Amino acid sequence: MSKVRVRFAPSPTGPLHMGGVRTALYNYLFAKKHGGDFLLRIEDTDQNRYVPGAEQYIMESLQWCGIHWDEGPGTENAFGPYRQSERKEIYRQYAMQLIESGRAYYAFDTPEELEAMRKRIEAEKSGNPQYDSRSRLSMKNSLTLSGDDVERRLAAGENYVIRIKTPENEEIVLEDIIRGTVKVHSSQLDDKVLFKSDGMPTYHLANVVDDYLMKISHVIRGEEWLPSAPLHVLLYQSLGWEASMPQFAHLPLLLKPDGNGKLSKRDGDRLGFPVFPLQWKDPNSGETSSGYREAGYFPEAFVNLLALLGWNPGTEQEIFSLEELVASFSLERVGKSGSKFDPEKAKWFNHHYLQSQPVEIVAEQMQEMARQQGQENTLEKLQKIATLMRERANFVYEILEQSQFFFEAPTHYDEGFAKKRWKEDTPEILKKLADVLEEVEPFDTESIHQVTHQFMEENQVGAGKLMPGLRLALVGSGMGPDLSTIMEILGREESLQRIRHAAENLKV
Numbered sequence: 001m002s003k004v005r006v007r008f009a010p011s012p013t014g015p016l017h018m019g020g021v022r023t024a025l026y027n028y029l030f031a032k033k034h035g036g037d038f039l040l041r042i043e044d045t046d047q048n049r050y051v052p053g054a055e056q057y058i059m060e061s062l063q064w065c066g067i068h069w070d071e072g073p074g075t076e077n078a079f080g081p082y083r084q085s086e087r088k089e090i091y092r093q094y095a096m097q098l099i100e101s102g103r104a105y106y107a108f109d110t111p112e113e114l115e116a117m118r119k120r121i122e123a124e125k126s127g128n129p130q131y132d133s134r135s136r137l138s139m140k141n142s143l144t145l146s147g148d149d150v151e152r153r154l155a156a157g158e159n160y161v162i163r164i165k166t167p168e169n170e171e172i173v174l175e176d177i178i179r180g181t182v183k184v185h186s187s188q189l190d191d192k193v194l195f196k197s198d199g200m201p202t203y204h205l206a207n208v209v210d211d212y213l214m215k216i217s218h219v220i221r222g223e224e225w226l227p228s229a230p231l232h233v234l235l236y237q238s239l240g241w242e243a244s245m246p247q248f249a250h251l252p253l254l255l256k257p258d259g260n261g262k263l264s265k266r267d268g269d270r271l272g273f274p275v276f277p278l279q280w281k282d283p284n285s286g287e288t289s290s291g292y293r294e295a296g297y298f299p300e301a302f303v304n305l306l307a308l309l310g311w312n313p314g315t316e317q318e319i320f321s322l323e324e325l326v327a328s329f330s331l332e333r334v335g336k337s338g339s340k341f342d343p344e345k346a347k348w349f350n351h352h353y354l355q356s357q358p359v360e361i362v363a364e365q366m367q368e369m370a371r372q373q374g375q376e377n378t379l380e381k382l383q384k385i386a387t388l389m390r391e392r393a394n395f396v397y398e399i400l401e402q403s404q405f406f407f408e409a410p411t412h413y414d415e416g417f418a419k420k421r422w423k424e425d426t427p428e429i430l431k432k433l434a435d436v437l438e439e440v441e442p443f444d445t446e447s448i449h450q451v452t453h454q455f456m457e458e459n460q461v462g463a464g465k466l467m468p469g470l471r472l473a474l475v476g477s478g479m480g481p482d483l484s485t486i487m488e489i490l491g492r493e494e495s496l497q498r499i500r501h502a503a504e505n506l507k508v
């Protein structure tokens, strides 16, 4: 097999959908698995749909996921440039080659004439209302006009397009790695536009020319491109490149959580999950869409969950690092049918990565988030909190939310819990305990634990009596982790202050 070279070829028309990231990921995994190259190519020939910032967004998304390209905008390489708008001259040359070999033709029809043709075919019910091998001979093009007329129109700068001349009666067959044999009869295909008089190719021509020149071995892309694949095969044949045609693999769709249709931005808004890797602010409408990064996902979790939306390892294993994915990935294990996106499962993945992350990293992220809310904390304290609290959280911000009592003394006490557990003699017992804790050395979990139990024994107070009151004083509610650990993290001064404050002020 020749060297594996694959490409991710997004059009910068907006933010990258998570399905697009999955396409990039599968390309990357396939390339790395086979020791090949992964290219990023920006398909920006459609100037009308160009959105400023989208290219930058796409690159930043891939970088965040750890999907690094070997070649792409910004890399010096013989196969570049990697932005189609910078390759305009190349496409013209191949459009001319197709004209000269009779595989394509000029067409001068106006939008009104095209519309009239469609209406006529519809009314006659004589076939597909399209520009094709049946209708082309009744249109204004270099097949019906004289050579002089065509020359005159071109010289006069008349608007034209170059269309492929689809063969009349041929079966086009392609082998798709995922979908198997795909057959289409050429009579179903229309004479697609390949090139326009503004000097720009359309997607189809540019895509095929670039895949050929960049020596792409496998085209791995979304299922929405399957209907274009027969045309691409025709183009390879027409350009005489059949022998170096890449292999195709069309990936199944990502489906809504209920399985009914393609996962869209609206589903995310409706059900409260992001469909984009990073937050995106639309430069035209100013509307902001949420992203996985900003929602608190680890890139490792996002990549892991995407990998399993369409591919399965054939085992029960669900947790995969990027390296493990590279080692296990194969296109043969990508299913034909769409994969339902499950937002709860997405959280489950993040939960896992939150637990396995070095605690230092979690603490750093907590520090940064708390800082943005105006709270300053030492990493040492945050590491202890993270160790204690992360097991119950799916996201770093949830640890912070559930740890607020570490940062602020209770401003009020859970009334229901206090009514049940705060007894008449609780204040007195707590004050006594505070005096004892004053002397504990060192003020750490173990010593606090030991002294508290000794205190209970000496004073004939059961845990059921002491602990709920102590918890109310320290946390403000009946919940939270082990009290000795809480006290160690709070420190002696803060702990005793809270205990004494509650003893003085909490009345039920």
Ligand code: GLU
Binding pocket: 008, 009, 010, 011, 043, 203, 207, 220, 221, 222, 225
């Ligand atoms: N530019 C196309 C897109 O936006 C690329 C499709 C392909 O990979 O051939 O998805």
